[in-house]
Amino acid sequence: MKDERSGTLSALSFGICTLGCRVNQYESDRIHSLLTSRGFVPAPFSGVCDVYILNTCTVTAESDRKCRQMIRRAHAQNEKAPIFVCGCYSQMFPEEMKKFPFVTFFSGTKDKDKIADRICEHFGIVPPPTDGETPILPQSERVRAYIKIEDGCENKCAYCIIPFARGPVVSRDPCSIVKEAELISQQRQEIVLTGIETASYGVDRKDTDLLDLFSRISAIDGIKRIRCGSLEPSLLKPAFTDRLAAFPKVMPFFHLSMQSGCDKTLARMRRRYNTGQILRNLSYLKDKIPSAAYAYDMIVGFPGESEEDFEQTLSFVRETRPSNIHIFTYSIRKGTEAATMPGQIPEEIKIERSHRLASLRDSIRREQVESFIESxxxxxxxxxxxxxxxxxxxxxxxxxxxxxxxxxxxxxxxxxxxxxxxxxxxxxxx
CATH class of the missing domain: 2.40.50.140 (Nucleic acid-binding proteins)
Incomplete structure (x- = not known):
């Protein structure tokens, strides 16, 4: 109901389900902040809510399935509650969204701020004006805060649908990012700079880049630890690493979207590096920052990946010894180059290879931890x-x-x- 004293809503609950990446989490936090500022009360998405919001992902076919599942689950929990959907899945598959008559409103990736306005309008409230750059404080249960620094990607990897969903790189004004970090520093000491392609921050501007952002945020007293989301492995060139080492607040951990350890597979994926370059970069990184650790994203079962190709990936992992690997079995994404490539790999082979890579990952992790214990x-x-x-x-x-x-x-x-x-x-x- 409307609170006549404030002109906002009171006692109406909302639940948000966020699927996918840290950028989605950041954008969900913004929706959360906008709704709570207007009198709505947060509640678990898994329970009975007065309104449900689903922030979707479409990076894999499994992501698509989860989106549809969560839409149905929200409706089953409260058939009378409106459901609002946004994100990459609804951006790419609007016709699929129309198959859910109980979805009140859906939008894509560019209009997520409007979700809060649409919810207000649904309940008869005139949405107040908002500043699209308003800083977002982290939700109370998380000790590290995400800051979105850019949107979009222009890499055009053969397997990836996300550039179609998110569009070209658009970097935030560095002053706006610093302002948000200063506000966050009042409550948190660790921040994570995130984006759809974080390494591309600043390519569309002439006044900043990722290292400049590290410098600006390092000057904030309350921020003690700075992290980055997933990075292109080719970013860690010696010149970048030399400058990076000057910022002790930047944590010595790098999440690298490596994808494969086989040069033939990387070329088919349209990745813009080879394993030799990455081996040299990682060796230089360890020399310059001895405590540095790194994790990989890797795809198994990419079209045309032979057993020999996969063995090369295993050899690369044995040589570089990442602290973790996030393993994805290749998923066909309609409209991408890889979807029509010859040599599609049977599902059972993808699963078998993912198990072998996971076993190697776990073995390396155990050995690393034992070394840390002994030393x-x-x-x-x-x-x-x-x-x-x-x-x-x-x-x-x-x-x-x-x-x-x-x-x-x-x-x-x-x-x-x-x-x-x-x-x-x-x-x-x-």
Whole structure:
């Protein structure tokens, strides 16, 4: 109902389901902020809400399936509640969205701010004016805050539908980003700079780039730890690494969208680097920043990937020893170049290869952790939550660690790794 004193809504609950990347999470946070500022009350998406918002993803066929599943789930939880949908899935497949008569409103990737306005209008409220650059404070349960620095991608990789959904690179004004980081620094000490293609930040402008942003944000006293979302591996050239090393607040962990460790596969994917270049870049990175760690995104079963090609990927992983690998089985995306390539790989082979890569990943992780335990390497943990007598958090190299005892959330502590069991790494406070 409308609150006559404020002209906003009161006692109406909303639930947001966010699928996909950190950019989507950031944009959902903005919708959350706009709705709470207008009197709506956040509630779990899994329960009965007065209105549901679904922020969608279409990076894989499985992502599409989850989007449709969550739309149906919201309707089943409260058949009378309006459902608002936005994001990449609804951007790419508007005809599919029309098959859901109970969806009240859907938009694509460019009009997410309008979701809050549409919800107000649905309940008879005149939306107040908003500034599209209003800083967004992180939700209370998260200790690290995301800041979206750019949208769009122009890489045109053969397998990827996201450039069609998000369009070309559009970088935010660096002053706006710094303003948001300054506000966040009042509540959080760690931020994650994220985008659809974070490494491309500034290519459409003449006044900034990613290193300039590191410099500006490093000057904010309250920000102690800076991270980046997924990066193009080719970004880490020696000249970039030399400048990067001057910013100690930038955490020595890099999430690299490597995709394959086979040059033939990388060429078919239309990736703009080869394994030799990346090996040299990673070697230089470790020389310049000895504590540096990196994780990969990798796709198995790309069209034309032979057993020999896949073995080359395994060899590359053995040589470079990433701390983690996010493994994706190749998924056909209609409209992409790879969708019509010959040599499509049977699903059972994709699954078998993903299991082999996962086994290698887990083996490398165990060996790395054992090495840290034996060498008594000291890490700095950012505490995230405490339960069952354990504090869970991440180190500067993004190792997830459970520490025995209580550390207040959003606080840091020096720790040693002590043991590992069932994929959980344990530590103790120094």
């Amino acid at each position: 008594k390497t000291v890490f700095t943990l950012l505490a995230e939550q405490t339960r069952d007598g354990l504090t869970f958090g991440h180190t500067e190299t993004f190792l997830p660690v459970a520490v025995r005892g209580a550390i207040a959330p959003n606080q840091t502590a020096a720790i040693l790794l002590t043991d590992q069991e069932n994929n959980t790494i344990y530590g103790s406070v120094q």
